[in-house]
Every structure is written in structure tokens, then in C-alpha cells.
Amino acid sequence: MGAFSYFPQTGEDIRTMLERIGVASLEDLYADVPADFIYKGEYDLPSALSEQQVRDFFEGLAAKNTRLKVFVGQGAYDHYTPAVIPYITSRSEFLTAYTPYQCEISQGTLRYIFEWQTMICRLTGLDCANASMYDGPTAAAEAVRMCVASTKKRKSVIVSARLLPHVIDTIQTYAKYAGINVVVSDNVAEDVAEGVLDLAGVIVPSINRFGIIESHLGLADLVHRMGALLVEYCDPSALAVVKSPAEWGADIAVGDGQSLGIPLCFGGPYVGFMACTSALMRKLPGRIVGQTTDASGKRCYVLTLQAREQHIRREKATSNICSNESLMALWCTVYLSLMGPEGMRKLNALCYEGSHYLHDALLATGKFKRFFADGEFLKEFCLTPLCDVAKLQQALLDAGYFAALQTEEGFVTFCVTEKYGRADLDRIVEIVKSI
Amino acid sequence: MKYYDKLIFELSKPGRTGYSLPETEQQLPKGIVWRETAPALPEVSEVDVVRHYTNLSQMNFGVDTGFYPLGSCTMKYNPKVNEEIAAMPAFTGLHPLQPASTVKGALEVLAGMDKALAAITGMKHFTFLPCAGAHGELTGLMLMREYHMSRGDLARTKVIVPDSAHGTNPASAAVCGLDIVVVKSKADGLVDVEALKALLGPDVAGIMLTNPNTLGLFERDIKEIAELVHGCGGLLYYDGANMNPLLGVVRPGDMGFDIMHLNLHKTFSTPHGGGGPGSGPVGVSDKVVPFLHIPHVSGFHGNFGVILRAYAYILMLGREHIKLAGKLATLGANYIKESLKDCYKLPIPTVCKHEFVFDGLLEDNGVSTLDVAKRLLDYGFHAPTIYFPLLFHQAIMIEPTETESLETLDAFIAVMRKIAEEAKSDPEMLHAAPHNTPIGRPDETTAARQPVLKYD
Numbered sequence: 033m034g035a036f037s038y039f040p041q042t043g044e045d046i047r048t049m050l051e052r053i054g055v056a057s058l059e060d061l062y063a064d065v066p067a068d069f070i071y072k073g074e075y076d077l078p079s080a081l082s083e084q085q086v087r088d089f090f091e092g093l094a095a096k097n098t099r100l101k102v103f104v105g106q107g108a109y110d111h112y113t114p115a116v117i118p119y120i121t122s123r124s125e126f127l128t129a130y131t132p133y134q135c136e137i138s139q140g141t142l143r144y145i146f147e148w149q150t151m152i153c154r155l156t157g158l159d160c161a162n163a164s165m166y167d168g169p170t171a172a173a174e175a176v177r178m179c180v181a182s183t184k185k186r187k188s189v190i191v192s193a194r195l196l197p198h199v200i201d202t203i204q205t206y207a208k209y210a211g212i213n214v215v216v217s218d219n220v221a222e223d224v225a226e227g228v229l230d231l232a233g234v235i236v237p238s239i240n241r242f243g244i245i246e247s248h249l250g251l252a253d254l255v256h257r258m259g260a261l262l263v264e265y266c267d268p269s270a271l272a273v274v275k276s277p278a279e280w281g282a283d284i285a286v287g288d289g290q291s292l293g294i295p296l297c298f299g300g301p302y303v304g305f306m307a308c309t310s311a312l313m314r315k316l317p318g319r320i321v322g323q324t325t326d327a328s329g330k331r332c333y334v335l336t337l338q339a340r341e342q343h344i345r346r347e348k349a350t351s352n353i354c355s356n357e358s359l360m361a362l363w364c365t366v367y368l369s370l371m372g373p374e375g376m377r378k379l380n381a382l383c384y385e386g387s388h389y390l391h392d393a394l395l396a397t398g399k400f401k402r403f404f405a406d407g408e409f410l411k412e413f414c415l416t417p418l419c420d421v422a423k424l425q426q427a428l429l430d431a432g433y434f435a436a437l438q439t440e441e442g443f444v445t446f447c448v449t450e451k452y453g454r455a456d457l458d459r460i461v462e463i464v465k466s467i
Numbered sequence: 468m469k470y471y472d473k474l475i476f477e478l479s480k481p482g483r484t485g486y487s488l489p490e491t492e493q494q495l496p497k498g499i500v501w502r503e504t505a506p507a508l509p510e511v512s513e514v515d516v517v518r519h520y521t522n523l524s525q526m527n528f529g530v531d532t533g534f535y536p537l538g539s540c541t542m543k544y545n546p547k548v549n550e551e552i553a554a555m556p557a558f559t560g561l562h563p564l565q566p567a568s569t570v571k572g573a574l575e576v577l578a579g580m581d582k583a584l585a586a587i588t589g590m591k592h593f594t595f596l597p598c599a600g601a602h603g604e605l606t607g608l609m610l611m612r613e614y615h616m617s618r619g620d621l622a623r624t625k626v627i628v629p630d631s632a633h634g635t636n637p638a639s640a641a642v643c644g645l646d647i648v649v650v651k652s653k654a655d656g657l658v659d660v661e662a663l664k665a666l667l668g669p670d671v672a673g674i675m676l677t678n679p680n681t682l683g684l685f686e687r688d689i690k691e692i693a694e695l696v697h698g699c700g701g702l703l704y705y706d707g708a709n710m711n712p713l714l715g716v717v718r719p720g721d722m723g724f725d726i727m728h729l730n731l732h733k734t735f736s737t738p739h740g741g742g743g744p745g746s747g748p749v750g751v752s753d754k755v756v757p758f759l760h761i762p763h764v765s766g767f768h769g770n771f772g773v774i775l776r777a778y779a780y781i782l783m784l785g786r787e788h789i790k791l792a793g794k795l796a797t798l799g800a801n802y803i804k805e806s807l808k809d810c811y812k813l814p815i816p817t818v819c820k821h822e823f824v825f826d827g828l829l830e831d832n833g834v835s836t837l838d839v840a841k842r843l844l845d846y847g848f849h850a851p852t853i854y855f856p857l858l859f860h861q862a863i864m865i866e867p868t869e870t871e872s873l874e875t876l877d878a879f880i881a882v883m884r885k886i887a888e889e890a891k892s893d894p895e896m897l898h899a900a901p902h903n904t905p906i907g908r909p910d911e912t913t914a915a916r917q918p919v920l921k922y923d
Contacts, residue, residue: 036788038544038736039795040872046795048873049802053818058794061801061818062716064685069717076586080785083548089782090775094557096572102562107766110562114486116513118554120520128529128545130537131742134850136841136904137468140527141741144520147475150921154506160920163742166598169766177642201763209609209644245500273495273502288766298573299563299767300598301744313918319742324914326906327899331472336914342601342638343855347647352638355599355732359740362520369475369516373505375486377495385493408500425566434565450488 036080101456103390103435105412105447106241107168107196108299109291111269111379112451117293117366121359131319131355135334141358142333145321148365155271156285157278158307163319164356165304168265168288169202172235174317174351175263175286175306176203179233180212181350182261182315186232188213192220194240195265197440203235224254231260238266238274238287243387243412243445244404245274252281261312267291268305268364270410272376277307284308289357292364303360314340317351379450383411386448386457391415393461394446399424403443412447414439424467431463470905471522476922478519479509485516526905528849530738534875536803538822538852538864539633539681541711541733546783549737549776558775563767573771580748580774583781587789588710589720590727590750594759595769600708603728603747604639604675606764610726610751611673611702612643613758620700623672627696629658631682631856633708636675645672652858656682656815660691667699677706678722679713681856681864683800683819693723702726702755707747710734711868712797712821715789725752735777746773795869796821799876803865806880810887814859821868827861834890834897836861841908842889842900846882 035042041049046058055061062070081089102110121127125140132138132145145163152161165171176189191203193216200216207214213230217223220236234255239245248264255262263284264277269291277285289303290296308316314337322336342349371379391413394400400415417424421438428435433456436444448457495501511519535542553559561570581593597603608626615623626645628636630652637647648666653659657680674696678686686692696703705719705727711734713719719727731737732745739745746769751759784792797820804813804823811825827836840850840863852864867876889897901907 036784036791038546038783038870039788039791040870040875041795041798045873046798049798053798053801053805055801055818058791058798061794061797061820062685064687064818065717066687066690069689069722071589071716071718071721075715075786075789077583077784077786077789078782080787081782083783086548086779086782087552090552090555090779093572093575094555096575097557097561098565098569099557099560100562100565100569102560104562104564106564108563112488116485116517120517120524122550123521123524124531125524125527125529126741127550127738128531129527129741130529130535130540130542130739130849134528134840134844135909136901136906137526137528137844137849138741139470139905140523140525143474143523143526146920146922150474150476151506151508153921154508160918166602166743167766170598170602170764198763198766202765205609205763206642209612210642211644247500249499271502272506272508275500275502276506279502295559296562297559298561298570298771300765300770301772302766303744313920320918320920322914323919324910326909328907330470330906332906332909334909334911334914336911336918336920339915341634343634345638346634347637347641349634349638349641352601352605352635352642353599354601354635355730355739355743355745357598357740357744358742359738360744362741365475366516366520369509369511369519370485370513371508372484372486372510373508374484374510375488376508377505378486378488378491381493381495382489382491384495385491408496408498429566429569434562434569437564453489 100432100434101452103433103446103448104437106437106445107198108296109449110296110451111291111293111449113293113295114370116370117363120366121363126362132335139332142321144362144365146333148361149321151365151368152305152307155268156307157276158285159310160313161305161307162316163321164358164361165306165318166357167302167304169199171286171304171306172199172265173203173206175284176207176233178284178315179261182312183232183259186230187211188215188228188230189232190215190217190220190223190228190234192236193218195237196241199265221251221254224258231258233261233263235263235265238264239270242414243409244407245410248280273380283312289360289364293367294360294363301357301360303357303364315350318353318356380410382450383448387411387413390446390448390457394464397464399464399467411449412445414443414445417444419467427463427467433460435460468526468905471526473519474922475509475519478511478515481510483510483512485511485513533847534871534879535849536851536865536867536879537849538866539708541866541868543736543868544870545736545738546780549779552779553772553775576775576778580778584748584750588727588750589718591753591756592759593748593750595748595774596765597747597749598765598770599743599745600728600730600747601635601639602764603749604635605642606749606762607704607726607728608639608643608645609762610755610758613761614702614755615672622670625671627666627671627674631680631858633706636706656684657686660688664695667695671699671701673702673704675704675706677709679709679820682815682824683822685820689722708733712793714793716793720752725755731773731777736780737773737776744770744773746770792869799867799871802876803867803880807883810884822864822866824859825863826859828887828890830891832890832894834894836863838897838900839886842886842897844901845903848879848882
């Protein structure tokens, strides 16, 4: 086998190095490994491909995917990605950097995390935020753990049944092994008022899985009277225009940054965010960046409050998280910088306009009935189908649309972002009429 | 690197915009669920954004800038073709809930990776849901618990972790509701098998090991350890953070491990991104396969974009080049070790694998490991992992990876020797290092005591 571009050692280099070490061969470096553990077979892998061949291979796989215009949300939203973002995030100084433990040569990473924390605080209205979590669902699961850790000995949480299914599943998975009792509730306020033994926390959506913007008026007071904490699961894009978790009185806000221009990418990488009141600051999981000065008085940024983290506290850490989704936090930070307050308002207005247009036009076809009597929506909505859903979905797919995803109860969901205009909406309505 | 002091908020000017959207006359409603005042996001132009973040990036060090001798972190080169493949619109445009008939290519990527990782590790199947190494550990421990629960074996609440283990091991065990029992290392740095025997019993769920361990030493008693742990009814978990020296040489499945994770952002060349995204797929042996689908640990299909990059890397390696990957990583580590052991204290002198640990300078003259690490930054190298593992007070943990040339290693060795000289001639200068970086040593005490975590 010839030379390989990722291995810079020549045969001569290898000989020089072996000589310095004082062994005869590369195999001798494994003399301490019991012989029967040295793999002697041929690895069941394809023969090495050249760069062109690798490209061709993936072009082949790509051709097996169907490119669709996406009119489904359910936790992954097809918003437009401004061209600036991938140029910034693919700068190798950001892309190929390690975790910023060596702050003197990591001020770029540390500063954008500080900006991200600030933006998350401004969107949620809360006091502090961490450097990121894996995704929204894991952030929600960590928030539940935080509630339990902050309310000594309490082990129950009420989880709204109107959260997205994958959020509930992830919370239940984390809770199962940690001995946390999860009550999935159709009526959160009622269940809190009735009293759940050992209630540590309550988690509710800002916008629920049917697309309705929820009112949490009075809920925080009720939850706090029970000695528990309130967590709100939010879409950060929508937070620019809907009431913030802090305004509802929430103690912790979590969600997925994906809606801030991160491509769908078959589910990841995305980025979880987490913010909380200052009272809970030292209970936050994961990395946090803080501002300080260097020896000469220059403003600078460092990873701080590290006594919460696994590399210091081991089993007593607030979480086991180490790697997070830093680069995706940069993605969102650049996005929010470009959009600004007016861009975010306008984007949400476009979503509102498109989704209401489609909602009303679909109702007018007579193939659906209204799903809810009251409640407002922003970009995602549900309808009750009066037609053959499977047939409708196939007709939409055939025309290049992913839309009308069915919920477990049999409703169909649609989501309209700023990305597609009136022509596509009208085309979808025509397809519905033809069913 | 030049110092640049702005935050994006400080560039803001009312009325300036960096977005481009279609026009609309639509207004949003008012009412109880709507926000009254817009969040105070920066108002900046597109050019402002591009220059600001470009300036920030120039205060950063990355693999493309220079060498990272960073123990247990495997900072190998990140191939560029992988980035282009991960950016293909036919992948980035896929919604995670699209019907299977429309994502056949993406599903083939996951199936292909499952097969390739099984071949490389000797495990049976993998789940790709975990988004990082620690997330993989947590998932793996959940699988360990599922295995015992399925057998009605509910008393197994303890997990054994060596004192040299990565901090994530005990933390993951705690998050998974398990009690941690620490097994000591012997003077030669390996797990004390006799001490382990005393800990085994019907309450043990399993053991978490990284092999080679964090001292870079192969746990040569692994066969006996596996027999003992299996003999008491427990399972063996392999922490894949140290998999690199075994890549193409030894398969964890053959050593008797039942569950393992891999760090695709270490062993399989995907970029660290300043702390993430990573990917931590978890592989299992036959007897754990039935439980693999149970833990729903993240939103959809894991970090698919990262998995794509790693798959491209594996296809470039192929069955031919993989045989050299681990060996060349081990070669580099031993070469550095042998070249510096006359100036740095080498507590364990045997052949190492991908990494090894010095315990400070031989003649320290009051110069600490922190001083050495900070001085390296002045010379254009990233610092090694320091003060870990906890077994030595002045630990300097060095891991070069197979993608570094002899010339790079020689340059690093020369600088490490120069620092050892500086420790004798000018220790004060080392205490104050670094001197050539955008900022000097920070006041971390104030940062922690009076936290400023956002811009006001």
C-alpha cells in the first residue's frame, strides 16, 4: 500500500523514531498487549478510496435522498440560513479548535460563547445561560434533573403532554435511571393544584406540539407555592415575538437553537440552550463563560464556575456533560447578529402570514376541520383531517412537499416558514383539493 | 494573534440591519401571549458581522494553526473533504421526520457506519443517538442497567471505576443512578487486580475501563479482569476516548467488553468545533443488542452531520491504511517520551500507547506544570492536558496523534527542552507566561467570585 495523505511519516521517519525509542518495529510497541488480542484478520472494511472516489460515493448516496420542500416542524424548522453563517463557522480557527481551556489562545471561542449566553438571556428574559447543551430534548432532561437537585429530596416532575413527543421521551429516559417520577399531564395547572407528592418541577411548552402559543398566566405562582420550579421549553426563534419564560415567571428556560437558521440535517447537529434565574446559577450543568481581566487589566473571557463540572467534581458534578455543541452556538449567535430585533420580528411576521394563509385556505377546501376553537398560532398548526391522510401525504410527496405529518392522535400538522412563498402554498392547496 | 476587544453588542447602532428577507405588511397580533418589547439583539450590518467574527477567530488556535499535544483528546487533523460532504444539500436539507422512502441515502450512511464501526471494534451493533463521549457513557450505562433489569437482577447498583478514569466516567454513572466504587491503581499505573477482586459481588453492575488507560498504559491484565467481572455477573464498559492507539490493532470486543462508546470527534477525525458538536455512538456485544433501542437519549437520529464526516474518513482509511493509524499514533507518543525523559520526570518508564504522563520538570526550580503549559503557548503550540490524571501532582499528559510529522514532533521536543532550560535560567519569566498571546493569564478568582456571565 502506498503513502496516505493523512499520515506524514516516511519510511525513513519511522526508522528514525523506532531507533530513538530503541525498538525494532512498530509491532514491538505493542509487546505488552497479550498476543491473542492483536487483531490478525483483515478488517471487514472497503478498500481505501481516493478523495474523488469518496466524493462519488456520497454523491451516489445523496441521489437516493429525495429533496423536499418542508412544511413540517415538530421540533425541526426549515428556516433560511444566511450565506454569512457557514463562511464564519467553517473558519478553521473556530472549526478545528479544542474546548477553550487555554483561554490565552481561545478568546475567539470564549467571546462568542459570552455573546451567545447574552443573547439567550435577552430572548428568555432570564439572568444567566450556559455555553450549550446537546439539543433541546437533552436540555429539557437536564432541566428536570436540575429541578430535582435544587429541591432537596423531591423526586417528582409534572411534564406537559403537549410537549413534543421526542422531548417527553428524552425526559423519561433520563428520569427512569435517576429514579425521578415523571407525571405526563394533560392539564398541568389542575395537576399542580391537586398536589403531586414530592413535586420538584413542572415543565411546559411555550408553543405546544399542536402549534398553539400557550398562556401560563398564574402557573408560576402555583408551582412556586408547591415549592417546585417552573421550566419552559421554547422555540428561540419565536421568543423574539412571544412572551418570554421570565415574563411567565419560569425559573429555567430550555429549548433547541435549531430554529435559529441551523439546517435540518436529518436531526443534527443542533444545539440545546439553557437559561435560569441567578438563584440557580451554580446548579447549571455544562460550561459557562465569564468576563474578567488579565494581569495587565485587559478585558478577557474564561470558562468559570468550573467547580460544578465533571472534570473537577467527578460524581458530584451537576451533570456529566463535557463536549457540547459550541460551533452550533456560534451558528446561532451569528444568525441573531445578522437578524437583529427587526429581522426577527419580520421573519416571524412572514411565518405568521404564510401559516394563517395556508390554514384558512386548507379549511376552505372542506377536507379538514378546525382543530381548536381558540388559541393563537405562529408558524405551526394542526387540523383534523376529513380526507384520506395517507393518500394526501403521498400526493404531496409526489409533488415534492413534506407536509401533513400525522400526530399520534390522528391530527395533521403543517408548518410554514419564511422560506417558501405564496406559489408553494397555493400548490399545496391545489393538491389537497384534488384528493 | 492580535488582541481585538469588541463584543457584537458594542457595534450596534439603531436602524442598522444584516438580514435579507422578503417584504411583508403583516403585523403580529397583540395580547397576552405576545411579547411587548423586542429583545435587545444587536443591530449591525452584514459587513460588521463578517469582520467582527473574523477578528474573533484570529484570537483562536486550532488544529489547522498548529500542534495539539493534548492527552486523552486525540486532536488529529480534520480532513477537508469531510466538510464538503457534510455540507451537501441532499443531506443538510433532510427533515428528521421525513418518510423512510425519501431518506434512503441517509439511512445507508447510518447502516454503513454501523457495519464499519462493528468491524473496527468487534462489537455487534451501534446506536448513533449519543451526541458526545459523556453522552455515550450515559447511554452505555443505561444499557447496562437494562441488561440486568431484564434478568430481574435489580440489586446491581454499583459501578467500578479506576482512580485514573476520565472525570466523565463517575459523573455519567451518577447521572445514571449508579453508585461509584473506585478501584486503585498499582505503582505501575495498572488496575490492581487483587483490589478489584475484593470489590466484586452480586451488587456490581459492571466496570468502566479505558484501555489503554489515561497514563497511556495497556491494561495487560484485561483478560483476567474480564473473567472476574463476568464471573460475578457484571458487564464491562469500554470508554472509547482512548481508542486511537488501538485503531487497526486491537478490537475492544475481542478483549471481552460488552458495551463501548467511540468519540467520532477524536478517533474518527471530525473537528472539535471549540467544544462540540461531537458524536458518541455506543456499540454493544450480542447479549446487549436486544436493549439497544431502549434509551431515547436525544431528539432524532443523533449528530448526523458528524457521522457523515466520520464515515468519509473511514472510507478514506479503508482496510489498508487503518492498520497503521494506531501504530503511528503510538510511535509518535513514545518518540516524544524518549526524547524528553532526561528533562521531565517520567514516573512510569515503560512503553506507552498513544499518550504518556510526565510529572513536571526534573529540575523544576519552582516552575510548575502550569508555567510550562503557558510558556508553550508563546512558542506556537497548544498546551498538553495538565493536572490530569490525578495520580501525579504535576501531571503533563501528552498525546501527539498519527497526523503529526517527525518535524513537528522535533520542533515540539526542542521547545520543551528550551523551556526546561528557561526554568533554570529565568523561572520568574515562566511564572508570568504567556507573553506573546492576545491576553496574559486571567484573573480566574474574580471571574468565579463575582460572575459576569452576560453583557449588560
